Amino acid sequence: MTTLEDQASAPPRFVRADGPAKVTGSGRYVADLSLTGMLFAKFRYSGVAHARIRKIDVTAAKAIPGVFAVLTAGDVPDVRYSPVIPDRTLFAKDVVRFEGEILAAVAANSPAVAQAAVDAIVFEYDELPIVADLEAAMADDSPLVHEDWASYAVTGDTPRDRNVATFSSLSKGDVDAGMAEAHTIVKSRYVADGSHAAPIEPRGVLAQWEGDKVTIWTSSQVPFDARNGVCETLQLPSNRVRIIVPHLGGGFGGKCGFHFEAHIAALARATKRPVKLVFSREEEFLVPDRRRESMIIDLTTGLRADGSIVARRGWIAVENGAYTADAAFFAQLAAMHVAGPYKIDNVHIDSHLVYTNHQPSGSVRAPTAPQGCWACESHTDELAAAIGMDPVEFRKKNGIHTGATGVVGQVYDEIGLQQCIDAAVEQIDHAAALGEDEAIGLAVGWWPSFPGPSGAYVRLDSDGAGQIVTGAQECGTGAVMTLRQLAADQLGMDPEDFEIIYQDTAVAPYDTGATGSQTLLNNGRAVVDAAEQIAEQLRQHAADHMEAAVADIVLADGHAHVAGSPSKNVSIAELAEIAGGGELLIGKGSGKPPDYPEIPGMNCVGDQGVAAWAAPQFSCHAVKVRLDRDTGVVRVLDVACAHDSGTIINPIAAYGQVEGGVLMGIGQALTEGTHYGEDGKQRNGGLLEYKLQTFADAPRITTKFIQIPTADAGPRGAKGLAEAPNVPTAAAISNAIAKLVGRPVRQLPMTAERVWNALQEETP
Amino acid sequence: MTSITIPTSLRDVLEALAGGARPIAGGTDLVVSSRQGKAPLPEALVAIDQVAELSEVKTGTDGLMIGAMVTHARLMTEELLVESYTAVADAAALVGSPSTRNVGTIGGNVMNGSPAMDTGAPLVVLGAEVELRSTSGSRRVSLADLWTGPGRTSAAPDELCVAVHLPLRPVRSGSAYVRLEYRRAMEIAVVGAAASVSLAEDGTIAAVAVALTAVAPTILAVPDLDALVGLDPTVAAQRVAPAASATATPISDLRASDTYRRHTIGVMATRAVEAAARRASGETIAVPVNRALGIGAAR
Known part of the structure; x- marks a missing residue:
């Protein structure tokens, strides 16, 4: 079942529990x-x-x-x-x-x-000597960032060599044979600067x-x-x-x-x-081992005469920085984004995570994806142009669909990529007609869900008030806040009946934390599990109280009633009071995480476990931009988003995630990039010269969710969502700029000066 | 340890300055640069915000007087300015954020002497003079004589900028300030240009002045624009670009290369003259021009 939901008509669910404290200033942060x-x-x-x-x-x-x-x-x-x-x-x-x-x-x-x-x-x-340039770092005569790299006690199958901290390849089919068959071959290079997460709280x-x-x-x-x-x-x-x-x-x-x-x-x-x-703001920029990695991406793709992709070869260097924080798997993840959500039989991508004497890289919102998608999708528009095909048609033709086999041999169950493309195009077409020096660009993206262990307790005290005690961490997405809704729905109660105790490792069971868009996917399962145990207890108490069969008890609207006779009921508060005198209402949940899928036919070296994607999320963003040709300044006017993140449980939070991801994506596209000096030090480690987007820059953003209740995902078929909206925005902006400039801007961010320089290039 | 006195009379302020104190108005430069470790706070500060006469905006027979304590928020909305000295309002509206504009003052801005200050180029093309006062007297200096280098002025340490004076505007005149910016709030000019234009009865240029932001150690007036007199404004606007680029001596830094600055200062100068001429002809272009006409005042 697929449903399209309009943002305008979507019912807001409830005010998030941490909202008033944050807005009024009564909330306490570490610095307080x-x-x-x-x-x-x-x-x-x-x-x-x-x-x-x-x-x-x-x-x-x-x-x-x-x-x-x-x-x-x-x-x-x-x-x-x-x-x-x-x-x-x-x-x-x-x-x-x-x-x-x-x-x-x-x-x-x-x-x-x-x-x-x-x-x-x-x-x-x-x-x-300072190691700064990715390609120079990979040369045989480069100084080493870690002289004693070979002595480190590395886990797993992790090919390494000198400044290459990890190597990974995606390989399927026969790329040479595929290229020999190609009617048209397009070769591109894209280079992305590093950038920052830049949270407001140092x-x-x-x-x-x-x-x-x-x-x-x-x-x-x-x-x-x-x-x-x-x-x-x-x-x-x-x-x-x-x-x-x-x-x-x-x-x-x-x-x-x-x-x-x-x-x-x-x-x-x-x-x-x-x-x-x-921390000071400057320390927040220079010191943590988490910033978005710089990348070099070479892509060569062969097309058949009918516009289908026959083969893709790629070469990637991902900047690791001075130490390997959590970036060990970035090489393979980058390769997945450079390969893209396409049907390609013959693929070979070599990807390297490279040490430099810069700040270490780490998981900033969808690591490697905005840059990889930007390269892949800018290249995709080059492919479509090379054979004179409409870029939307090209993506519809080559993009994966339900039942299709993707780049790593994974066969996808019901997925909504094709519907995302249609929905984004439909929304952007509804925007006002194009003015002078305006253009529309579009890109598709994908991102995995990460099943993992997670735990929660739920309890109802004798007055009927609920507590959720969870290991999950709220980082602002609202995912933890949405747990109240899951517990309440399971028990026929109101979300406002629950308080959440969270972010304390001594009190709550384990959770991975606010990482990998996994909170609702995994902790949601745990909370539903825990609440269901209480529901069973309540149904038993209600059956005893009303002399009915347990199987006939329905929990709804704060009451337990007998199926078919809503008037025969007892309040949950009353049942909680009864339970409070005996066996307490305490549920504990964890549940088995969903399995990862098979990827037959893959021959990768250095598998880092991020090629087989559980419950993959899909997206398409279409943007309308205006270019000032005399200065190269680009302004994003409209962004139309369509996302398949499975079932959307809390729409108001989901729209917020998409809008925030889009704004972050615009920053990466146009203004956010780290400058390094010859001395290997950051030159713009502060909010004056590192240009985040402001609310004054925000475009109109519209969003549609392609809701497919997904098997082997989170509660009710929900997939992750927090990172996905950050994936395709920069790529879509790139394609709109390329239409206006006549060629892609091959550096990220696509600053005004870089766009202006591209405008000065002679058409070959 | 920093001490601060907060007098209510100008006389007490001037005496404090004569005693070695430094003035503080909005503090948007002084406090920020101290927090950034660029310059420690002076040992003695004298706050000037309680001196009522410093916050006045008054018209007289010789033009407009803007008190040194007038904030950017007021500069961008004050009718006398928006009507007749619009470039100042354009510039004030682009500064920082609402909170910066609510505390930052024109006096502080002028005396800070940054070559990237937005209100500077408008004041230059409008022929502003700064009134400096000390216990030993008062004098008026032109901005060209005031600014001697980045962050440096010819004012003596005991002299307080009490007001900025703008001469009366000729008939059929208009002014505008535009800047190149990468985002629409909390931004500093990459380059900027102000223009003042007055038109002859036939609509050709009667007088024109252009000044440039962030392309030299101080804000610069473009010299020798007499050749533009008598031209159609659209032609004049095109011709001003090479003159502006030739006047500029930009540097390369994080915000832009010298090549890009030299090009875009010409673009900004053209747009400033165009907008000023349109205002001179009676057209209303809302403040700031950057927002009214689109990206970097493109159209």
């Missing part, structure tokens, strides 16, 4: 917290992109009155951490590999004293020890990951580390992973005092 005797932390950074450490002398810093501790590598366990490729330590040892590397951490009785101590630390070093961490247990308040999207990082680096069992996340001021992936919790916990242990760290 204070504990008695609290000290203030500051880090000393390397300030140099690549150097061998000769000396770090903290004697003078320690002697400053008010300084309680100065820690360096020797003060914490000697542990290398990071998932898959453990190449990192809490404090720099021997070599520093990017400008934001931590040499030392200070705790003092005021931020000013802590800063004075940081400034008093003596750092002597010998500069090493992160904070506050740690306090009580005996041998530590509580850490932190702005993390993934509290259990943060806990595991503390346990790994400080060598503690998980039950002695408690992570609590107060309100989180956005993350966009930038606050995924384990960051500075262990540094602050170590300071708090050394000083026997609570210690708080709050």
Whole structure:
């Protein structure tokens, strides 16, 4: 069943539970917290992109009155951490590999004293050659970012070589034979700059020890990951580390992973005092090991005379930066986006994750996808133009559909890509007629869902009030807020009847966190499971109370009634009171995650587990832009979005996700890119020169959801949604610009100056 | 430690300045650059916002007086300005965000002396003079004489800018400010241009002045535009572009290359002259021109 839902007529469900606190300012973030005797932390950074450490002398810093501790590598366990490729330590040892590397951490009785101590630390070093360019980094004579890369205890089948941290290929069929068969071959290169998640809240961490247990308040999207990082680096069992996340001021992936919790916990242990760290905006730009990776993408595609794709060859370099945070799988994920949601029998893509002396890359909202999609979809318009086919028709013809086989051999169950294309085109056509120097561009995108373990408890207390206790983390998407709706629907109650206890690792069962658009998919399943256990208890109580059969009890509108006789009922509150005197109403949920599909016929080297996609999400964005030909300035006027994210459970939250993703995508398309100097340091690490989009720049955004209740997905057939809207916007804008300029702008972001330069190029 | 005095009379302010204090109005430059670590806060500050006469906008026989404490929010809406000195309103409306515009002042803007300030080029083409006052007297200086380099002025440390004076406007005159911007709020001019145009009875150019933002160490007037007098405004607007590009000595930085700046300053100059001429002919173009006419005032 497919339904189209109009935004205008969609019923809003309910105000999100954390909304009033955030809007009125009563909500508390980490920076707002204070504990008695609290000290203030500051880090000393390397300030140099690549150097061998000769000396770090903290004697003078320690002697400053008010300084309680100065820690360096020797003060914490000697542990290398990071998932898959453990190449990192809490404090720099021997070599520093990017400008934001931590040499030392200070705790003092005021931020000013802590800063004075940081400034008093003596750092002597010998500069090493800077590895900055991706292709140069892959040359045989390149200096190495990690001289001892071969000694790292890597997990799994992870081909590596020198500065190539991981290599992965997608390979299916015979590309040479396919190219030989081609009627037209198009070759393109695209280069994307790195960019930032740029959440509004610079992160904070506050740690306090009580005996041998530590509580850490932190702005993390993934509290259990943060806990595991503390346990790994400080060598503690998980039950002695408690992570609590107060309100989180956005993350966009930038606050995924384990960051500075262990540094602050170590300071708090050394000083026997609570210690708080709050980042400046500049630190938020330069230091975390999560920013969007730069990429180089080479694509060659062969077409048959009828416009069908016969073969695709690709070469990708993805920037890893100085350390492998969670980017180990990015090579293969990038290859999936460069391959695209198309029917192609012969595919070969080689993809490399490359070390440089820049800030480490990591999971920023749909990692590798906006850049990969931008390259793939700009190339797609070049393909359509090469054979004189309409780009929409080209995508309809080559795009995957229900029952089709995609680039990695996966056969797709019911999917809505084709309907997404139709719906986006229909919406953009409804926008006003094109004016002078205006054009429409369109792109399709895809993104996986990530099934995984997740847990929740639900309970009804004796007054009938509900609590959801969940391991899931709210990063602003509203996914955790929507859990109330799932529990309420399962119990025939109102969402407002439930409070949510979340973001506390000591209280709630495990969840992966606000990452991979997985909250509703996995934790939704857990909450439904837990609520259903209570529903069973309630039905039993109701059956006893009304002398009816359990099978006939229906829970609805806050009451249990007998099927067919709504007047024969008892309120849930009354049943809860009865239960409160005996066996309590407590449900626990987890449930088995859906399985990943098979991918027959794939021959990939270095499989990183992101080629077989569970419950894939599809999207098409169509944009209308206006170009100022004299300056190259592009303004996005309209964005029409269509998404297949399965069943939409909370429309008001879903529309918000799409609109936010579009605005972020416009920034990536036009204004957001990191500039590096010759010294390997960021030149625009701040909100003045790193140009985010503002609300004044927001275009008209319309959205339609292609709702297909999807098997092997989340509750009611829901798939993920938070990352998908960030995937195709930049690509659609690129195709609109290319129509106006006469050629694609092959660098991302497509800044006004780059567009103007493209306008000056002679037509070949 | 910084001390601050908050007098209500101008005389007390001037005495504080004579004693070595530095003035603070909206604080949008002073406080921000201190927080960024560029320049520490001065040891002694004197707030000038309680001095009522500094917030006046008055017409007189010789033109308009704008008190130094008048905010950007007022500059963009004050009828006297929007009617007759529209380029200043265009520029004020583009500054920062509503909160910056509510506290940032024209006096602070002028005395900060940034070559990227938006209100500077409009004041230059409108022939503004700044009134500087100290305990030892008062003097008026032109902006060309005031700005000596980026962030530098010829004012003595004890002199306070108390007002900006704009001469009366000729008949059939109009002015406009346009800038190249990459986004529509919280933006700083990549380049910008202001124009003042007065038309002869036959609709040709009677007088024209153009000044440029963010293409030199200070805001610059384009010299030698007399050749444009007598031309049809659309022709004049085209001819001003090479003159503006030739006047500019731009740098390459994060916002743009020198080549791109040199090109786009010509485009902005053309658009500023076009818009000013349209206003001079009696057409109403809403403030700011950048929004009324589209991207970078394209149309």
